[in-house]
Amino acid sequence: xxxxxxxxxxxxxxxxxxxxxxxxxxxxxxxxxxxxxxxxxxxxxxxxxxxxxxxxxxxxxxxxxxxxxxxxxxxxxxxxxxxxxxxxxxxxxxxxxxxxxxxxxxxxxxxxxxxxxxxxxxxxxxxxxxxxxxxxxxxxxxxxxxxxxxxxxxxxxxxxxxxxxxxxxxxxxxxxxxxxxxxxxxxxxxxxxxxxxxxxx
Amino acid sequence: xxxxxxxxxxxxxxxxxxxxxxxxxxxxxxxxxxxxxxxxxxxxxxxxxxxxxxxxxxxxxxxxxxxxxxxxxxxxxxxxxxxxxxxxxxxxxxxxxxxxxxxxxxxxxxxxxxxxxxxxxxxxxxxxxxxxxxxxxxxxxxxxxxxxxxxxxxxxxxxxxxxxxx
Ligand SMILES: Nc1nc2c(ncn2[C@@H]2O[C@H](COP(=O)(O)OP(=O)(O)OP(=O)(O)O)[C@@H](O)[C@H]2O)c(=O)[nH]1
Ligand SMILES: [Mg+2]
Numbered sequence: 001x002x003x004x005x006x007x008x009x010x011x012x013x014x015x016x017x018x019x020x021x022x023x024x025x026x027x028x029x030x031x032x033x034x035x036x037x038x039x040x041x042x043x044x045x046x047x048x049x050x051x052x053x054x055x056x057x058x059x060x061x062x063x064x065x066x067x068x069x070x071x072x073x074x075x076x077x078x079x080x081x082x083x084x085x086x087x088x089x090x091x092x093x094x095x096x097x098x099x100x101x102x103x104x105x106x107x108x109x110x111x112x113x114x115x116x117x118x119x120x121x122x123x124x125x126x127x128x129x130x131x132x133x134x135x136x137x138x139x140x141x142x143x144x145x146x147x148x149x150x151x152x153x154x155x156x157x158x159x160x161x162x163x164x165x166x167x168x169x170x171x172x173x174x175x176x177x178x179x180x181x182x183x184x185x186x187x188x189x190x191x192x193x194x195x196x197x198x199x200x201x
Numbered sequence: 202x203x204x205x206x207x208x209x210x211x212x213x214x215x216x217x218x219x220x221x222x223x224x225x226x227x228x229x230x231x232x233x234x235x236x237x238x239x240x241x242x243x244x245x246x247x248x249x250x251x252x253x254x255x256x257x258x259x260x261x262x263x264x265x266x267x268x269x270x271x272x273x274x275x276x277x278x279x280x281x282x283x284x285x286x287x288x289x290x291x292x293x294x295x296x297x298x299x300x301x302x303x304x305x306x307x308x309x310x311x312x313x314x315x316x317x318x319x320x321x322x323x324x325x326x327x328x329x330x331x332x333x334x335x336x337x338x339x340x341x342x343x344x345x346x347x348x349x350x351x352x353x354x355x356x357x358x359x360x361x362x363x364x365x366x367x
Contacts, residue, residue, distance in 0.1 A: 149361040
């Protein structure tokens with residue numbers, strides 16, 4: 001492979017925010033074939049060009065935008081078949097600032113799958129913002145008048161999405177970026193960690 | 202895409218097969234109005250028991266361009282799978298129901314465990330729905346940021362069971 005340019009280099013997402021854009025990492029989670037990649041594609045359109053991570057089987061999509069008046073560089077991490085193990089490599093979660101959990105409006109089994117993904121997310125990233133999307137509402141419009149215990153009990157926003165028609169796709173991703181930026185500027189889980197150490201002294 | 206394909210190749214009417222030697226058959230209505238239906242025979246010579254059908258489909262699409270452009274991928278894949286199973290003998294009536302199952306999405310099936318090739322068959326079936334619903338950027342009605350609120354009264358989904366512990 002050709003040497004990668006500055007835009008392709010892998011990022012230390014925890015890098016202090018000095019000069020240059022703010023870097024954030026947003027990860028996609030959910031069962032096979034719920035439409036994670038189609039949603040990414042609908043959001044990025046012509047920029048839907050995956051970079052392979054140098055060491056892990058994931059697809060990275062780099063996106064430049066403005067959020068909260070800041071110049072932001074977002075890396076979206078999308079799965080590349082690891083669902084078979086019902087588990088992702090810890091590096092998938094490492095340094096993530098927000099997570100989008102997806103299930104399929106036509107397949108209850110993918111809703112049931114959320115609990116496993118959410119548990120693994122929280123083991124790795126206890127505090128990052130998580131947003132939930134039910135995709136393919138075009139196939140099952142009835143779902144838009146339904147509520148779900150999973151999002152209610154976990155106090156998570158639920159987005160009714162169609163990657164094919166585009167419904168609420170841009171809203172979901174821009175909200176996720178916004179939450180990721182907020183989290184990065186005020187990473188409460190790191191604060192908790194420091195407080196704990198003080199208490200022990 | 203469909204209209205361009207229709208312009209040159211006409212409209213596909215039926216897709217069929219002949220098991221031996223393996224051949225795909227397409228009945229189409231030529232673009233010229235009033236023309237009689239035509240039959241196009243497409244031998245599938247490269248197919249073996251271990252071929253990746255998606256790759257064979259791609260070869261066929263290219264070799265017979267533009268005739269297969271308007272044929273949905275899952276229909277094409279299904280024909281190739283029947284031909285592939287037929288290589289080792291058997292009747293279409295027996296093979297077809299087995300192959301149909303591979304392309305059917307059972308809403309209760311856990312797709313996480315499928316091999317890439319089997320998963321691709323399910324996705325080909327899903328793609329047919331997707332393509333029916335999709336609004337692409339080159340369509341005049343396309344809007345990038347489609348926002349729709351669904352904040353009316355909600356009923357419970359019924360997807361939660363008593364034992365669920367979120
Ligand atoms: N009708 C409809 N179909 C969709 C929609 N989004 C995705 N699909 C279909 O669902 C299938 C799976 O979509 P993908 O984007 O590949 O799903 P994924 O979650 O990335 O799957 P993996 O990468 O295997 O985990 C595709 O065949 C799409 O055609 C949607 O909004 N509406
Ligand atoms: Mg995918």
